[in-house]
Amino acid sequence: MALKVTKFGGSSVSSSKQFKKVKQIVEADPDRRYVVVSAPGKRFSSDSKITDLLYLLDAHRQYHVDASNVFKLIRERFLEIKEELGLKTPIEKELDAMAASLNSMSENEIVSRGEYFCARLMAEYLGFPFVDAAEVIRINHDKSIDWDATRARLKAVMNEYPHFVFPGFYGMSANGKIMVFSRGGGDVTGAILANIMEADVYENWTDVSGFLMADPRIVRDPQPITHITYSELRELSYMGASVLHEDAVFPAQENNIPIHILNTNRPQDAGTIIQETSNVPRRYPITGLAGKPGFMSIYIYKKHMSNEIGYMRKVLSVLERYNVSIEHIPSGIDSFTVIVSESEVADSLYEILHEIKRQVDPDEIKVQDHIALISTVGKTMSHQPGTAGRLFDALGREKINIVMIAQDSNEINITVGVNEKDLGRTIEVIYNEFVTKAEEQRAAL
Structure with a gap:
């Protein structure tokens, strides 16, 4: 029993x-x-x-x-x-x-x-x-x-x-x-x-x-x-x-x-x-997707940043002192972007930017607000080559500009940042690409 x-x-x-x-x-x-x-x-x-x-x-x-x-x-x-x-x-x-x-x-x-x-x-x-x-x-x-x-x-x-x-x-x-x-x-x-x-x-x-x-x-x-x-x-x-x-x-x-x-x-x-684990066959390449608005990006560029030990840590320590949580950190060789919640920096943004400039003297620092994050989630995505390509291609066809990309290390989550006005449309496009198309293909068989 x-x-x-x-x-x-x-x-x-x-x-x-x-x-x-x-x-x-x-x-x-x-x-x-x-x-x-x-x-x-x-x-x-x-x-x-x-x-x-x-x-x-x-x-x-x-x-x-x-x-x-x-x-x-x-x-x-x-x-x-x-x-x-x-x-x-x-x-x-x-x-x-x-x-x-x-x-x-x-x-x-x-x-x-x-x-x-x-x-x-x-x-x-x-x-x-x-x-x-x-x-x-x-x-x-x-x-x-x-x-x-x-x-x-x-x-x-x-x-x-x-x-x-x-x-x-x-x-x-x-x-x-x-x-x-x-x-x-x-x-x-x-x-x-x-x-x-x-x-x-x-x-x-x-x-x-x-x-x-x-x-x-x-x-x-x-x-x-x-x-x-x-x-x-x-x-x-x-x-x-x-x-x-x-x-x-x-x-x-x-x-x-x-x-x-x-x-x-x-x-x-x-x-x-x-x-914890499920052996039930998945009907679609993804399990689900969700998104929410209210994020901001802080882009930091410094020539030869990769040669400076502790550069990123110094920036993150500034945000820590202001009790700001980090959502994502997409990075390049000489630049990185910190994604944070707008509400957490609403009263201290200028102080934070001033402190970052004082601490690390970046060549460029830019802020973009009104960002929405959309996560596409699925444990089977890592076993299906081309999933990320399909997602980005679908958004490109609909002329949706992606301002940030982050992929989970376990490859079960692809997160994109878009302008808040595109939040609903982005979710629709991704859903149609992986779910609606799959249903249409089954119906055609």
Whole structure:
């Protein structure tokens, strides 16, 4: 019998209707024995997430503003789910106790109650025991996980219960205080459980059917990604193409546990499986592509630079002193370009340029802003000669000017920089070259 840790996001538990979908999914597979839930999310576009309301509640508390209306909204959401499902769990008493003790609660404790109350209701609805994350997850003062303490507590709970419902997003510090992860931390909780339990699969149920090969706002009906490796996911996520909290990947990856992204509203869809290696044949030469704007290049030229030891290091040390992260460093014999985020140098660009000139006395220094970076990712690209050539040729035919090229040393990522106005068109051109053409060729056979 396989062991699956199954996590449901906020959209999956937003209402009694969504609770019913969760129950159908859990009961459809006896391997889904351990369920992690987020706080209820939006039921419709103008609705509020419970976690947002809890942060608002805490803000009212801190500034001594009447919070009764905000608390009423939170209370009504949970009671609506309870009543519509005919549940008996007396959360009214706990909600009222929370309201009475609000001024003595920390922000972390207040915002954690969304997951807590949701898990209490879900546990009764599924007929599973409720296990409080505060009794299991131990968090160090630096917000890292105390793995030894957490492992010992979770193993004890597993010995007691063959299945349970567990709230995501929070745990307890060594001094007995509730601590929360960053937003989306329910994904992290599920990954922690999957790691310690040595699960066969970590299922992450959300409101999308996994990853797509490109942004659907740019490419019409992009193909789904059914299988992706952790390294490919990391490359795409860096450019913003993610439906999973970044910190949720590492605990699962450490034990080589596949993560399966699935859609609560369309459980029949294949979703996306993320794992260390995948032998599933790839349909296309690339796995996916993603891009984002907001970058700037600093070009530095110095005659006979290659003969000067430490020249590049001196430039990079200037950027380090200004806390600027380096995105890419394309280089030549006597020149190199540093790609940085515009937002990170917005208040210090002139000081940085002045300091670079003072430190290394370049013959030329140029700045180009409004650059977008587009990453084309695929583990099979290195085995297919001519992939980079096809990409550059396609962009050339469309008269898209490339201002920067960088290729990953593992050859799973080709990143190009273009003018921001060409971001969408660049993604379309690359997608059409490697995906649309492949589909057209199959259709012609």
